[in-house]
Amino acid sequence: MQFKKVTHVIFDLDGLLIDSEKLYTEAFETVCSKYGKIFTWEIKASLLGFQGYECADKIIKELNLPLTREEFMTECQTIYERVFKNVELMPGAQKLVEHLYRKGVPIALATSSSQDSVDMKMQNHKSFLNYFHHCIMGSSDPDVTKGKPDPAIFIVCASRFPDKPAHENCLVFEDAINGVKAACAANMQVVAVPDPRIDREQLKNATLVLNSLEEFQPELFGLPNYD
Numbered sequence: 528m529q530f531k532k533v534t535h536v537i538f539d540l541d542g543l544l545i546d547s548e549k550l551y552t553e554a555f556e557t558v559c560s561k562y563g564k565i566f567t568w569e570i571k572a573s574l575l576g577f578q579g580y581e582c583a584d585k586i587i588k589e590l591n592l593p594l595t596r597e598e599f600m601t602e603c604q605t606i607y608e609r610v611f612k613n614v615e616l617m618p619g620a621q622k623l624v625e626h627l628y629r630k631g632v633p634i635a636l637a638t639s640s641s642q643d644s645v646d647m648k649m650q651n652h653k654s655f656l657n658y659f660h661h662c663i664m665g666s667s668d669p670d671v672t673k674g675k676p677d678p679a680i681f682i683v684c685a686s687r688f689p690d691k692p693a694h695e696n697c698l699v700f701e702d703a704i705n706g707v708k709a710a711c712a713a714n715m716q717v718v719a720v721p722d723p724r725i726d727r728e729q730l731k732n733a734t735l736v737l738n739s740l741e742e743f744q745p746e747l748f749g750l751p752n753y754d
């Protein structure tokens with residue numbers, strides 16, 4: 528086998544299982560343009576995987592916005608409440624997650640978002656959350672001391688499986704450069720499914736890079752294959 532066998536799987540949420548990054552982009556673009564600023568893809572790519580307040584701080588600093596962190600986040604929140612009602616699952620997400628669940632593979636979520644943000648984004652996908660043994664929400668969890676690229680979120684996530692798997696037995700799925708770095712720092716294998724605009728050079732430490740979750744072959748990591 529080309530890759531090491533794993534027993535547990537940890538999924539990122541935004542941009543990986545749900546198509547929410549374009550909605551965050553829409554909100555950030557709208558707020559920035561109100562102040563005559565352009566929210567660029569370069570800034571966006573550097574934010575992927577950050578917690579909400581970290582995104583706010585970085586955007587304010589990069590674009591010199593005349594707003595406090597709280598003001599920026601409040602303006603974004605109004606837009607989120609409108610746009611996140613309609614967030615969709617990414618192609619292949621339902622099939623892969625349901626497959627692993629049905630085969631008894633322990634799976635969990637590790638998102639930088641807060642509990643409120645997850646509730647809002649998953650309001651139309653509540654049953655999808657039931658597949659996961661637990662969900663670590665970095666912005667609401669006191670044990671997650673730092674956002675990705677710090678490995679804290681994945682280390683905490685692994686430790687909350689009842690059988691506490693070794694890190695090398697966990698496989699992470701991520702869309703963000705910061706998430707890939709965090710998983711590597713946690714000594715976990717990581718499958719990257721990035722936005723096609725992301726520079727592949729920045730993902731060179733990923734175990735595997737795919738264009739879509741639909742391409743994933745579980746047996747390559749010793750997981751049960753699709754029937």
Ligand SMILES: O=c1[nH]cc([C@@H]2O[C@H](COP(=O)(O)O)[C@@H](O)[C@H]2O)c(=O)[nH]1
Nearest residue numbers: 540541551575576577579582638639640
């Ligand atoms: O309160 C927030 N949560 C999450 C994000 C966004 O969500 C992503 C992190 O979530 P995840 O770890 O699930 O990818 C970030 O890339 C960022 O775009 C955000 O802006 N604000």
Ligand SMILES: [Mg+2]
Nearest residue numbers: 539541542702
């Ligand atoms: Mg993500």
